[in-house]
Structure formats: C-alpha cells, structure tokens
Amino acid sequence: MSQNHENEEHDHFYHYEDGAFECTKPGCNVRKLRNPDGTLRPQNPNIEAIKDDFLYHLGLGAASHDLVNMFSDVQFVCMGGTSARMEIFAHYIMKEIGHSLPTGADLQDITRKSQRFAMYKVGPVLCVSHGMGVPSIGILLHEIIKLMYHAKVKNPIFFRIGTCGGIGLEPGTVIVANQAVDEMGNNYYEQKICGKVVKRPAIVDKRLVNELLALSKPEDSFKVVTGATMCANDFYEGQGRTDGAFCEHSEEDKMNYLRELQNKGVKNIEMEATIFAALTYKAGIKSALVNVALVNRLKGDQVTTPKEVMMEWQNHPQILVGRYIKKKLSENKS
Ligand SMILES: O=P(O)(O)O[C@H]1O[C@H](CO)[C@@H](O)[C@H]1O
Numbered sequence: 001m002s003q004n005h006e007n008e009e010h011d012h013f014y015h016y017e018d019g020a021f022e023c024t025k026p027g028c029n030v031r032k033l034r035n036p037d038g039t040l041r042p043q044n045p046n047i048e049a050i051k052d053d054f055l056y057h058l059g060l061g062a063a064s065h066d067l068v069n070m071f072s073d074v075q076f077v078c079m080g081g082t083s084a085r086m087e088i089f090a091h092y093i094m095k096e097i098g099h100s101l102p103t104g105a106d107l108q109d110i111t112r113k114s115q116r117f118a119m120y121k122v123g124p125v126l127c128v129s130h131g132m133g134v135p136s137i138g139i140l141l142h143e144i145i146k147l148m149y150h151a152k153v154k155n156p157i158f159f160r161i162g163t164c165g166g167i168g169l170e171p172g173t174v175i176v177a178n179q180a181v182d183e184m185g186n187n188y189y190e191q192k193i194c195g196k197v198v199k200r201p202a203i204v205d206k207r208l209v210n211e212l213l214a215l216s217k218p219e220d221s222f223k224v225v226t227g228a229t230m231c232a233n234d235f236y237e238g239q240g241r242t243d244g245a246f247c248e249h250s251e252e253d254k255m256n257y258l259r260e261l262q263n264k265g266v267k268n269i270e271m272e273a274t275i276f277a278a279l280t281y282k283a284g285i286k287s288a289l290v291n292v293a294l295v296n297r298l299k300g301d302q303v304t305t306p307k308e309v310m311m312e313w314q315n316h317p318q319i320l321v322g323r324y325i326k327k328k329l330s331e332n333k334s
C-alpha cells in the first residue's frame with residue numbers, strides 16, 4: 001500500500017499542477033522519480049546497463065567525461081532556440097548572480113565539438129540552445145535529462161526562455177505558460193513509438209508559474225501575463241500564417257482559428273511547449289515556459305520589428321528567470 005503524504009510539505013515530494021505528486025520518502029511506495037537527495041532516477045531501465053552512455057548531440061559521454069565533476073552543482077537549466085541568446089543569457093546571469101570565471105578565462109561552449117547545440121555553464125546555471133521545434137528540443141531534452149542523471153544533479157529546475165507570437169498581446173509581453181497545448185487544443189505531447197501513438201501529459205508546474213508571476217514589477221518596461229501556450233509543428237501554415245511558401249487557407253480561416261484559440265485561453269504560439277512540459281514532467285523535473293511575444297498575430301504574420309528592438313524584447317524572459325534564480329540562490333544561502 002502506498003502511504004499518503006499529500007498534506008505534508010517536504011522537499012522529497014514532487015507536486016504537479018494537476019495535484020499528483022511523486023514521493024521519494026523512504027518506505028513510500030508511490031513511484032519514485034527522484035532519490036531522497038534530489039538526484040533523478042533513470043526512467044529508462046536500459047540506461048544503467050550502458051557502459052559509456054554517449055550523449056551524441058552534446059559530445060559528452062558518461063565514461064569519457066567526469067560528468068559529476070563537471071555538472072553536479074547545476075541547479076537551473078535554461079534553454080532557448082538560439083546559441084546567441086543562450087550566450088547572452090550566460091553573460092547576463094553571470095553578472096546577476098555575481099559568478100566570476102578564473103582570471104583570463106572566458107565562457108566556453110561545452111558542446112562545441114558536437115556542433116549541434118551550444119551550452120554554457122555559469123556556476124549552478126546551465127544555458128543551452130535547443131534549435132527550432134519539437135524534434136530538435138526533444139533530442140536535447142533526452143540528452144540533458146540523462147546528463148542530469150549521470151551528473152547526479154539534485155532537484156534541477158528547467159526553463160525555456162523563448163520567443164513566440166502573441167494573440168492579442170502587445171509585442172514585448174512575456175507569457176508564463178500555465179498550460180501547454182497542441183494545435184488541436186490537446187494537453188499532451190503525442191509521439192509515435194514503434195508504430196504506436198503514445199500520449200504524454202504536458203503538465204506545467206503551477207507553483208513555479210505563480211512564483212515567476214510574482215517577480216514581475218510595476219516599474220518593468222514589459223507586461224507579464226499567464227495563459228495557455230500553444231505548440232505548433234511549424235512556423236508558417238502550422239501557426240495559421242498566410243505568408244508561407246504555400247497557403248491553402250484564407251485570411252478569414254486564420255482569423256477564425258486565432259480567435260478560437262484566444263477564446264480558449266491561448267495567449268501565445270511557439271514550437272516547443274508540449275514536449276518541453278511533457279518530458280520534464282515525466283522526468284520529475286520542475287519546469288516553466290517563459291516566452292516573449294515578437295508579434296501580435298491578430299494584427300499580422302510577418303516579424304518585421306527592427307533587430308535591436310527584438311533583441312531587447314528577448315531579454316524580458318531572461319530578466320524574469322534571472323530574478324527567480326537569484327532569489328532561489330539567496331534563499332538557499334540563508
Ligand atoms: O526563439 P525560440 O526560442 O527559438 O522560439 C520560437 O522561435 C522559433 C521560430 O522562429 C521556434 O523555435 C519557436 O518556438
């Protein structure tokens with residue numbers, strides 16, 4: 001029989017937005033995602049049998065690298081589409097948390113040999129680019145989650161600091177997702193595995209959402225809102241755009257679709273939300289999707305804002321997540 005610890009607040013419980021939780025308390029039979037010290041349990045029984053589990057797209061191996069020495073102090077993993085953004089974020093967070101590199105040293109892209117993603121480590125913060133779309137971030141998530149396991153990282157928290165199209169929102173607005181849905185409004189990530197369709201719940205951590213929302217300040221130059229984030233499998237037709245190389249739907253079809261989404265509480269559209277929420281949830285990792293809107297899709301499709309303005313907007317999610325990280329690190333110290 002499973003023991004019920006649901007009413008207790010304790011570090012070895014992992015609470016989910018839907019009320020479910022995983023308990024790692026000794027003696028509790030509830031399925032375990034983490035060990036009592038916060039390290040992750042591998043969810044794939046095959047992993048332990050692989051001698052040198054090679055994280056191919058990261059260019060890191062469980063035997064060829066001392067992953068514990070390199071990464072065990074990681075507490076936060078921040079992901080975003082581009083390598084440039086993640087390098088900027090690495091420099092930003094370094095200043096924010098007062099981390100310094102050894103004299104003469106510079107930030108290094110740890111995965112440069114693989115030439116796929118870019119990854120920077122700033123003390124307890126890992127900053128990684130994930131490319132565009134579900135397949136790309138999915139591969140990265142598999143390898144980063146395994147990295148967390150191999151490196152014995154404790155209670156990591158994952159963030160996606162991304163860009164998106166807003167629905168009825170002023171560009172520059174930050175959306176912290178309280179739900180991740182696909183193009184049909186489904187609250188799960190669907191994958192075909194060995195000829196079968198597997199649906200994995202895409203659950204975001206409501207507590208983390210609320211903590212992030214509380215970090216917005218009245219004096220900020222940008223608004224922070226919450227709502228559902230829609231994950232599309234494409235930037236053009238999949239997001240209802242009429243400016244792709246092909247378009248067999250009308251402007252009216254697009255507007256009807258966007259309004260329908262808006263009525264269902266969808267605030268923004270991007271391309272990674274469902275898999276990010278689903279795989280982190282399945283791994284027992286707290287995570288949040290923090291995106292900035294680059295365009296109001298009710299007003300148009302093209303993203304034509306000058307680069308400098310867009311770069312400034314891309315900082316908005318970084319500011320919010322930076323505040324969270326700084327707060328948590330100072331709480332941990334005291
Ligand atoms: O700016 P990033 O983080 O890549 O996010 C958004 O931008 C890309 C499309 O332009 C997709 O990856 C989408 O999710």
Ligand SMILES: O=c1cc[nH]c(=O)[nH]1
Pocket residue numbers: 163164165166235239269270271294295303
């Ligand atoms: O409209 C947008 C803007 C950025 N990223 C997207 O996926 N869609």
